[in-house]
Amino acid sequence: MSMSLVNSNTYLESLLQGQPRLPASPLAWFNQLRANAVDHAGRLKLPTTRDEEWRFTDLSPLARQSFQPARAAAAQQAADVEHFSVAEAAIRLVFVDGKYMPQLSTPAERLGNRGLIVTNLSSAITANAEAIEPHLGQYARFEDNLFAALNTAFLHDGALVIVPRGAAIDTPVHVLLIATQPEVASHPRCLFIAEAGSEVTILEDYVSLNEAVYVTNAVTEIAVGDNARISHIRVQRDSTEAFHIGNCAVSLAHASRYRSVSVALGARISRYDLNTGLDAEDAECVIDGLALINGRQLADTHSSIDHAKPNCTSRQLHKCIADGSAHAVFNGKIMVRAGAQNTDSAQSSRNLLLNAKARIDTKPQLEIFANDVKCAHGATVGQLDSEELFYLKSRGLSGVTARNLLTYAFGAEIIDRIPIASLKYRLEQTVLEQIKKN
C-alpha cells in the first residue's frame, strides 16, 4: 500500500499531539516498537481516494473532525453493558472508550482456567513479555499503513488472550469495546495467541451507547499455533456517525485453522482490513463477511489471503447489502506465492443493491505465482430476484414483507455461520429490524 502526500500533515500532528504521553515501559523492545511506529506515523499521510487501496473510501470527513483522548470514563451503568452481554461467554473483557473496565469484566483467572490468559494487555505485558514479544507488532505491519502505525504509536491497552498448548476453551471469550463519548479517538490493540493444539472462540464486539461521532482505530493480531484453531467473530455495530478503522492480521502455523465471521452494521465510514497469512503447510482459513448498510454509510472491507506455503486451503464468502445511498466496497486479494503448490482457494463475493442510489464496488484480486493451484472466484452484484419476490407475493405476502424476507435471507447466510447461538439470534433480530426500517 502506498499513500500519496497530502498538502499538509496538520491533521496527524494534532492527532498525535492530542494523545497523552504514554509512560515508558520497562520493556525495551516495547518502547522501541512504539518509537518506530511514531516515526512512521509522522511520515505517512492520510490516504486519499487517489491511493489505489482507498479508491472508494474518502476519509476527508474524518480529517475535518477533531478528536481528543477519552476523558475519564463515566461510571458505566452495569445495565448498559448487560444489554450487550452474550449468555454463552463466561469470559468477558470490557473496554469503555478504549479503557479497560475491570469491574465490568470477567477475566480468565476468575474462572480458574489454568494457564489461560485472558486479560487486558497493559496489565499483563510485563509478566508475559516472553510470550508476547514474538507476536506483538509482528503481523500488523505499519510501515505503509498509517492507521496501524497510529495504533502502534499509541499502543497501550486492549485484549490479550493466550491459550496454552493443547487447551480447548469451551466458553467463547467476549471482548466488548464500548464507545460512549463523542469526539474521542481510541486505539484498542488486541493480541490473540493460540498455542499449539489449542482451541478458542473469540468475539470482538464493537458497540456504542449513543449516536456520537468518534473514531475507533483498532488493530488485532492473531497467531494460530501448530494444529491450533481460532474462531474469530468480529461485530462492528458502531454509531452510524462514527468512524471505524480496523486492521486485523492473522498468522497461521502448521495445520492450524482460522475461522472468521465479520459483520459490519454500523459506522458512517468503516474500513476493515483483514490480512491472513497461511504461513505454514496444511493451514486452512474460512473467512466470511457481511456488510449491511443504509443511509449515507460507507463500509469498505479489504481482505488479503496470503498462500505463502503449499497445501493450504482458503474459503471466503463476502456479502454486502446496500440500501439508501450507502456505498459498500469489497476488495478480496488472494495471493499464491511461488512454491505454494497444491493451494486450494475459493472466493465468492455476493452483493445486493436495494436502492438505485446505493452503490457496491467489488473487486477480486488474484495474484498467482505457483502453477499447481485451484483458485475459484466469482462476484455478483444484483437486486432482489423478481421471480422469488413473485413467488412470495403469490402466496399473499406483501411486497414489503417479501423484500424483507429475501434481504434477511441473503444476510442470514453469513450470520448463520456464527458459532454462538445467542449472538446469532440477536444479530438476526438486529438485521431484521434494520431491514424493516428501510
Add this chain to the structure above:
Amino acid sequence: MIHQDSKTILEVSGLQAAVDGVEILKGVDLIVKSGEVHAIMGTNGSGKSTFAKVLAGHSAYQVTGGSVLFEGQNLFDLEPEERARAGVFLAFQYPIEIPGVSNSHFLRLAYNTLQSQRGKDELDPLEFEDFVREKMKLLEMNPNFLDRGVNEGFSGGEKKRNEILQMALLEPRLAILDETDSGLDIDALRIVTNGVNKLANKDNAIILVTHYQRMLNYIEPDYVHVMRGGRIVKTGGKELALDLETRGYDWLGVERRAPASA
C-alpha cells in the same frame, strides 16, 4: 361437480397477453363455477402456463386485451398478493428455490396472512408446527422439509408436494395446478391427487393444467379444454381427454402454425 345454480368464480373473456411484445394468449374464454374441476390440456408451448401466470399476476406478462372477473371483481385491479388473499392460488409448474428463507417460516407467514385477511386467528410458531404437520401427513411429506429453505434442494416431486401443501394451508377459492403431475412417480401422483381431491369442495374450483391424461384418472374433471396457439379451441367432458390420449391434438384441425409465427 357441475351444479346449475353454482356461483361463477372465474369469468375469462377474450383474454390476450404478451411477453416482450410477442402475443401469446390470443383470446381465451373460460367460465369456471364453484364446485367444478376444469382440465386445460394442450401441447407444449400452447400457452397454458402463460394463462396460469397471467391469472396469478406475473409482471412479465402484459395483458393486451379481454377481461377476467374473479368472483365478480376485475382481477387485473389486484396485485399478485391481493389475488392470493382473495383466494387465487397457482401451483407453479417450476416452483423456484428460495435458499435462506426457511420453509416453515414462509408457510407460517403465508398462512397467517390469509388467516388475518379472513378475520381468523393467526397461529404462533408452535401451534403452526402442529397444524402444518397434520397437513403434511395428508401428502405423506417428511416433516424435515420444514427446516429447509423454501424448495431448497427439493427434488421435482418434492417441490410439487410443497406446492400442494401450500394449497392445503391457504384453502384457495380457485386453485390452478400447472403440470403438478409432471415429475411425480405413480405413488406420488396417487398421494398428491388424493390430497387435491380432499381439498376440492362445492365452494371452490380447480383448474388442472396438464398435457397428459394420466392425472385425470385420479382427479376427475367436469370439463376438458384444449388450448392451442393461445386459445381454447375445444371444450368437452372427461372423455375428450381420452380422445386426445389416443388421437393426439392434430385431429382438432386447427391451424398448425406455431403461435409466434401466426
